[in-house]
Amino acid sequence: MTDLIPELRTPVAPEGTGRVRSGMPVSRVDGRAKVTGSAQYAAEYQAPDLCYGVVVSGTVAKGRIKQIDTSAALAAPGVIEVITHENRPKMRSNDLAWKDMTAPSGSPFRPLFSDQVFYSGQPIALVIGETFEAARHAAALVTATYDVEQHDTNMLDNLDKAYKPRPLKAGFTPPSSKGDAEKAYDAAPVKIESEFYHGVEHHNPMEMFASTVVYGEKGHLTIYDKNQSSQNCRWYVSHAFGLSKDKVTVRNPYVGGAFGSGLRPQYQLPLAVMAALHLKRSVRVVLTRQQMFSFGHRPETWQVVKLAAGEDGKLQAIWHEAIHETSRLEDYVEVVVNWSGQMYACDHIKLGYKVVGQDRYSPIDMRAPGAAHGVHALEVAMDEMAYKLKMDPLEFRLKNYAEVNPLDDKPYSTKELRQCYQLGAERFGWKDRPLEPRSMRDGDELIGWGMATGMWDSLVMVARVSAVLHADGRLVVSSAASDIGTGTYTAMSIIAAESLGLPLERVTFQLGDSTLPLAPIEGGSSHVATVGSGVHGACEKLKTSLLKLAQSQKDSIFKGAKLKDVEFNDGTLHLRGQPGNGVQLAGLLREAGKDRIEEKFLMTPQMLKQRKYVRAVHSAVFCEVRVNEKLGMVRVTRVVDAVAAGRIINAKTAASQIVGGVVWGISQALHEETFTDHRLGRFMNHNYAEYHVAVNADIHDIEVIFADEDDRVVSKQLGAKGVGEIGIVGTAAAVANAIFHATGKRLRSTPITPDKILLGDREVPLAERS
Numbered sequence: 104m105t106d107l108i109p110e111l112r113t114p115v116a117p118e119g120t121g122r123v124r125s126g127m128p129v130s131r132v133d134g135r136a137k138v139t140g141s142a143q144y145a146a147e148y149q150a151p152d153l154c155y156g157v158v159v160s161g162t163v164a165k166g167r168i169k170q171i172d173t174s175a176a177l178a179a180p181g182v183i184e185v186i187t188h189e190n191r192p193k194m195r196s197n198d199l200a201w202k203d204m205t206a207p208s209g210s211p212f213r214p215l216f217s218d219q220v221f222y223s224g225q226p227i228a229l230v231i232g233e234t235f236e237a238a239r240h241a242a243a244l245v246t247a248t249y250d251v252e253q254h255d256t257n258m259l260d261n262l263d264k265a266y267k268p269r270p271l272k273a274g275f276t277p278p279s280s281k282g283d284a285e286k287a288y289d290a291a292p293v294k295i296e297s298e299f300y301h302g303v304e305h306h307n308p309m310e311m312f313a314s315t316v317v318y319g320e321k322g323h324l325t326i327y328d329k330n331q332s333s334q335n336c337r338w339y340v341s342h343a344f345g346l347s348k349d350k351v352t353v354r355n356p357y358v359g360g361a362f363g364s365g366l367r368p369q370y371q372l373p374l375a376v377m378a379a380l381h382l383k384r385s386v387r388v389v390l391t392r393q394q395m396f397s398f399g400h401r402p403e404t405w406q407v408v409k410l411a412a413g414e415d416g417k418l419q420a421i422w423h424e425a426i427h428e429t430s431r432l433e434d435y436v437e438v439v440v441n442w443s444g445q446m447y448a449c450d451h452i453k454l455g456y457k458v459v460g461q462d463r464y465s466p467i468d469m470r471a472p473g474a475a476h477g478v479h480a481l482e483v484a485m486d487e488m489a490y491k492l493k494m495d496p497l498e499f500r501l502k503n504y505a506e507v508n509p510l511d512d513k514p515y516s517t518k519e520l521r522q523c524y525q526l527g528a529e530r531f532g533w534k535d536r537p538l539e540p541r542s543m544r545d546g547d548e549l550i551g552w553g554m555a556t557g558m559w560d561s562l563v564m565v566a567r568v569s570a571v572l573h574a575d576g577r578l579v580v581s582s583a584a585s586d587i588g589t590g591t592y593t594a595m596s597i598i599a600a601e602s603l604g605l606p607l608e609r610v611t612f613q614l615g616d617s618t619l620p621l622a623p624i625e626g627g628s629s630h631v632a633t634v635g636s637g638v639h640g641a642c643e644k645l646k647t648s649l650l651k652l653a654q655s656q657k658d659s660i661f662k663g664a665k666l667k668d669v670e671f672n673d674g675t676l677h678l679r680g681q682p683g684n685g686v687q688l689a690g691l692l693r694e695a696g697k698d699r700i701e702e703k704f705l706m707t708p709q710m711l712k713q714r715k716y717v718r719a720v721h722s723a724v725f726c727e728v729r730v731n732e733k734l735g736m737v738r739v740t741r742v743v744d745a746v747a748a749g750r751i752i753n754a755k756t757a758a759s760q761i762v763g764g765v766v767w768g769i770s771q772a773l774h775e776e777t778f779t780d781h782r783l784g785r786f787m788n789h790n791y792a793e794y795h796v797a798v799n800a801d802i803h804d805i806e807v808i809f810a811d812e813d814d815r816v817v818s819k820q821l822g823a824k825g826v827g828e829i830g831i832v833g834t835a836a837a838v839a840n841a842i843f844h845a846t847g848k849r850l851r852s853t854p855i856t857p858d859k860i861l862l863g864d865r866e867v868p869l870a871e872r873s
């Protein structure tokens with residue numbers, strides 16, 4: 104008598120957690136499962152007769168496979184089969200069949216489809232063995248020869264070949280302009296022009312991409328897969344292989360980080376499915392850490408920002424153009440420049456955005472795609488302009504505060520950015536900051552204080568949610584949502600528990616299975632406002648049904664009562680303010696002869712209302728750096744991030760999301776870049792040893808403050824926006840600006856490595872260093 108899918112091992116809050124309210128700090132309901140290992144990830148599911156696939160990666164960047172020799176691999180002990188483009192099972196050929204729900208325009212990559220090679224590291228074979236070790240050994244025995252074609256991976260050499268991407272994907276609008284920015288720029292008394300460069304970055308989640316395909320009765324496939332939407336991957340597998348919907352179930356109940364890399368299915372999924380269909384057997388494929396660098400990434404990006412202002416410090420022109428790489432296959436878009444038309448009051452705004460085709464895999468969304476680089480450039484340029492005007496950087500931003508959206512004069516649904524500036528500045532102690540660079544020192548270290556504004560979109564999508572109250576008093580709420588470590592389980596459980604007045608441990612929120620009610624991808628910081636609003640809606644409907652049920656009882660004390668006249672409290676329903684005067688919900692069901700009562704809710708955004716507003720989250724990031732000028736080492740010793748993101752559902756996990764974003768912003772500023780050897784067209788530092796990410800020793804004090812905000816346009820039910828991405832936006836700019844304040848050196852490319860601190864950006868010519 105349960106609606107729970109046992110294999111998902113859905114977590115529940117520990118006994119004794121009790122009543123919670125939204126806005127409180129609540130520990131993760133999945134915390135115990137994760138730290139004790141009972142939470143299972145895609146590569147951990149067992150199946151009888153499971154075999155193991157290991158991917159062989161190609162070694163050239165462009166061309167055709169002339170010959171692939173699998174004989175040694177096939178002869179190795181324990182090897183079952185080697186699948187290549189020559190003997191792969193049937194799969195669909197048209198582009199549409201391979202488009203997942205978040206695919207950009209173009210032709211999606213299809214592994215082992217043909218002899219054609221699009222990028223270095225492309226999978227060219229899958230070796231399947233009785234054991235992982237057998238498959239791994241044999242994978243090293245596969246050899247290939249190629250007809251090599253000339254590749255090109257050097258974006259900076261090809262900026263003149265940039266083009267406007269083909270129609271943009273849903274949710275992304277092409278940049279627009281206002282006034283005459285060129286004329287205003289030429290005429291203005293104070294102006295700056297700055298060039299920015301950001302190298303490729305990779306997501307590097309802890310969990311490797313993995314798929315365990317369980318080959319069931321009548322060929323049904325149950326697939327445990329790492330992704331940000333089980334339903335997206337179910338759809339993809341069905342379409343690519345021509346399998347009906349009920350033949351495929353995809354599950355992702357626990358995901359060890361994704362940051363956007365799981366918004367699209369990665370190639371281990373179709374490879375594992377291919378093998379399972381070919382062998383009629385259960386198969387697991389796990390990518391290696393090196394192979395984690397062989398699919399989507401944050402694109403290499405080049406930008407120019409021109410700002411013009413009057414002597415009074417008012418902006419007169421904002422002109423921002425960006426170019427980033429994409430693959431030859433698809434036009435990946437992340438519209439780097441759009442936030443520059445939404446952040447500061449200005450009459451003349453010009454935005455431009457293009458992409459360059461390269462012999463690489465298509466880039467993919469990575470936490471705050473577009474804004475992480477675009478807002479970085481704008482906010483460093485804003486700092487430069489403040490210094491040109493001899494104004495405090497915060498005062499300069501307040502002087503140009505946008506009360507309405509600059510591009511189209513639309514109001515913001517809510518915008519408590521002013522509150523963020525105030526709270527953040529106060530907490531940080533910004534008023535004591537000397538304006539002059541190089542004015543604070545402690546021994547060998549120069550100290551600098553920098554700040555930046557952050558902005559990210561408030562997206563809401565469509566979701567269905569089911570809420571079931573069982574006669575044993577348990578509430579089970581379900582939707583095919585995902586929790587990529589962001590706290591979805593907990594936030595949804597809080598919303599449901601608060602709505603029905605139940606202790607948290609009486610509520611189970613079930614996600615991570617494609618057969619559950621429709622949910623969108625977990626992306627764009629939209630899950631709380633979308634699925635959370637759906638949870639609220641379903642629970643409110645359930646309350647109405649329970650009241651009706653109570654009213655149908657003989658001599659009911661609830662006759663004529665409306666929802667506002669009653670309270671749901673610890674599993675009872677009673678008249679408002681009269682806790683003793685009520686009924687047990689479980690008893691209500693039993694008496695009515697029901698073992699469960701279910702309500703479903705379809706959450707849709709208030710489109711007509713939303714269209715009238717610009718909807719976004721905002722932040723103000725303040726940071727302190729200490730720079731050892733002799734060694735070029737930077738330590739980010741203090742960060743205060745004040746965030747306005749609507750009503751906060753779980754103060755603890757929301758703050759964790761912001762801290763995680765800030766850590767990544769520091770990492771973006773100081774450490775992260777994937778280098779290409781253009782002679783080979785290949786990423787060179789494809790491992791944790793040489794691709795540096797911030798580690799504990801790099802991170803010091805990070806404080807998160809949430810401004811008071813309640814947005815009923817974004818989310819009528821909850822007033823919530825989303826916190827998944829805003830933490831990274833602006834952080835790297837605040838670090839770069841603090842480094843300028845410490846050293847007087849303006850560095851416009853990331854990561855700001857010690858060589859740049861010592862020699863400056865210009866000593867490391869852009870065109871040579873990528």
Ligand code: MOS
Nearest residue numbers: 363469470626627
């Ligand atoms: Mo996020 S880059 O939308 O997973």
